[in-house]
Amino acid sequence: MFDILLSTQSEQPMYIQLYRQMRDQIRNGGISPGTRLPSVRSVQLQMNISKTPIETAYQMLLAEGYVHSKPRSGLYVIDPHTDKPASPAHPDHVRAFSAMHPTRAEPVPQKVAVDFDPSAVDESLFPLRIWRKMLHEALDSHAGVCRYGDAQGEYSLRLVLAEYLKNSRGVNCSPEQIVVGSGISYSIDVLSKLLSGRQTIGFEEPGFAPVREQFKHNGFQVIPIPVTDKGLSLDELEKSDANAVYVTPSHQFPLGPVMPYAERERLLAWARARRAYVLEDDYDGEFRYFGKPISSLQGIDRDGRVIYIGTFSKAFTPALRLNYMVLPVELAEKMQRMPYLLNSPSRIDQWAMQAFFEQGHWYRHIRRMRNAYRKKHQRFVEQLQLHFGERIEITGHSAGLHLLVTIRTDRCSRTLLELASQQGVRVYDFSQMWMETPRTPRYPQLYLGFGGTSERDIELGVKLLQKAWHEILV
Amino acid sequence: MFDILLSTQSEQPMYIQLYRQMRDQIRNGGISPGTRLPSVRSVQLQMNISKTPIETAYQMLLAEGYVHSKPRSGLYVIDPHTDKPASPAHPDHVRAFSAMHPTRAEPVPQKVAVDFDPSAVDESLFPLRIWRKMLHEALDSHAGVCRYGDAQGEYSLRLVLAEYLKNSRGVNCSPEQIVVGSGISYSIDVLSKLLSGRQTIGFEEPGFAPVREQFKHNGFQVIPIPVTDKGLSLDELEKSDANAVYVTPSHQFPLGPVMPYAERERLLAWARARRAYVLEDDYDGEFRYFGKPISSLQGIDRDGRVIYIGTFSKAFTPALRLNYMVLPVELAEKMQRMPYLLNSPSRIDQWAMQAFFEQGHWYRHIRRMRNAYRKKHQRFVEQLQLHFGERIEITGHSAGLHLLVTIRTDRCSRTLLELASQQGVRVYDFSQMWMETPRTPRYPQLYLGFGGTSERDIELGVKLLQKAWHEILV
Known part of the structure; x- marks a missing residue:
């Protein structure tokens, strides 16, 4: 001892x-x-x-x-x-x-057999060999491996990104409007400084808590705006004092609805009238399983009110710390006068990503991931229906890497988490995604990620969940 | 239809x-x-x-x-x-x-034959093959290439950094105090938030302007404190209202003096009495050509008042965007409660850097660079003395990658820059490093970098400068 x-x-x-x-x-x-x-x-x-x-x-x-x-x-x-x-x-x-x-001490699960982590992506499909090659080429074929790069991001990468965003997400921009960064928290910081002065920002409720906390910390007043089945409630937004708003219109996080066209036009009309900025976080826009990808809000904005944020964390890997933000022309010009705001990620990684796009690897990778995730998604829904039938409801499941599941039981989500944990399964509730006291739905809701879980583990995990919960379902 | x-x-x-x-x-x-x-x-x-x-x-x-x-x-x-x-x-x-x-290209004068850029490092000695190998190994030998890393920086990298900083710079810290970042502007942002509330910061005058501008933008009141031949003036600091101070004690930027031991103790006593934080930017501490490397201020601080910042930009490459900050325990604990402040760089790059250290490459690389820079430095000083003799004075030249040169002429530094440019040589003044109207020394001062310039180009450049300036020297 x-x-x-x-x-x-x-x-x-x-x-x-x-x-x-x-x-x-x-x-x-x-x-x-x-x-x-x-x-x-x-x-x-x-x-x-x-x-x-x-x-x-x-x-x-x-x-x-x-x-x-x-x-x-x-x-x-x-x-x-x-x-x-x-x-x-x-x-x-x-x-x-x-x-x-x-205060919410996380119960340490005995041994996690299956983890439905909503932030995980599939590691088995990471194109290791190709990425290694891209890094090689980046180091070999670029002069300037010992020089500072452009703090806004390598121009050559921004060029391919502008093209990609136009084709795949309907985003209209020039490379001058793109800011390459090291993750959404970097983008939010740059933005907070660009929008300096007291700002009041409407925020989806429930919504992505880390961004909300960051805005608060950066001196923004945050107003929670309820999410309906059409995304952020425009009625509530219009009633509020917000002069900016954060939305995830392609796949609301965490509830999942897509904001329909009429709401989008109304949101843009609101922004135009208030001269407000709309921050569009398109965190998993690449993954949509029904119909075709939905175009971005930015693409239908005619007044330069939308700030678009995208990431390589979901579609590629979060370990690389690479994302991008598209600024309206007005803000991009303001940024040019405040160069000390900017701090780009490794230019070697940026060159590698540029080559990954230029050689067509990105498109192949996305296609491959989309197919893999579609399969997992299908299997997950099918297994949940098989083992739980009418006693659960699956929503917001047309896109992304997680399902929102409502469970018919009288117990609270905490109990569900604990019971699951006893069977070695980790699931997640999203109480922390609420800014104010959560609206209490009749039944508890959990969100279950499948990005990093194999089909075999999905099957096993659902079986274990059935075992964990079958006695408390109504 | x-x-x-x-x-x-x-x-x-x-x-x-x-x-x-x-x-x-x-x-x-x-x-x-x-x-x-x-x-x-x-x-x-x-x-x-x-x-x-x-x-x-x-x-x-x-x-x-x-x-x-x-x-x-x-x-x-x-x-x-x-x-x-x-x-x-x-x-x-x-x-x-x-x-x-x-275009992105900055308007370049005629044609630059020799650029004495003070921010450049030697590209010809970059260990390309070894770094490629490190990236390989990082990708091959680590699980988690698709997972989020520790936002404070990979623990394993912080572990080797703590060891390195102890040995080479006398820094006392545990990995828990280290924050890996993507450059000094990241560190300053994290710090600005940790020290939130109205802060008044003393700043070397002249000093490193980008950091000064960032503090101002982050809401700090900045008080310029004159630099003497012993570094930042303690007399002036003690008279001021500052409750924090930014210093470059190992090699003041841009003037070059080293802060002597007695001043260091006085600075630490001031910090202890005021409960002020001292921000030590050790930007080129690895390169000292006379005497022993000077150990850090952090190493002699017994009261947890020093925040130490170091970088890989000078000693390795600025293209990688990798640096680190060592927080006093008190601030490190505060940071643990504000995890949303943090956003680490690519974990793949961090693993590669860890391997670079663990396999001894870092030490070899630094030794090699130090020798190369020492040679260039010697050649530069010798050439300047040869061509200019008494008509210039070289100061602050015991360390780092640039020389401070005072030129005996009645003309202003702007004229010197223009004349040099006509000969295809780019040199730099540091008027922008002053916050207030520059103290006018009798003769203009320029700072000339040699890190990115070959010995041949140093020779050529000095000859061209002699040609450019010989008629206006007194």
């Missing part, structure tokens, strides 16, 4: 003390590589504390790659020289959510 | 042509609200095309809300209750804007 001293006097919670001491001992060699960690039970007996902090500390060590797990054996201290470092398990926004809601 | 022209010559697929033409006619009123669309069958007969493109186009119109479906009746054009729409999009604006920015 290890030398662990826990203090009940400490301000640090038990699990943090445990985690830090074990981590430090692993790092300084006090616990040697290859050592099997004592079981939770034995630590519990020795220390006379409850199981939860021990399990949590172990989970943290596992997530950070200090130990690895051998099935039916236990946790072993990693050998940094021979073992591959395990990668931390938490996507950053999931972490962001738990950190934003510290 | 409508006026639809389909072209088999067009690059656009049939369904796109159909969809676009119908959509535009709906939007411009060519097809009136309430009109029933002709059946698929009748369009098929009229146009003599297959059913699929027609069905697809109809589906798109339906999905986007241009038409609605009446059961057992057909599709009807919607009435959007808006002004009569004119022609789509804003191509005129786009054109006008592109015309304003016809």
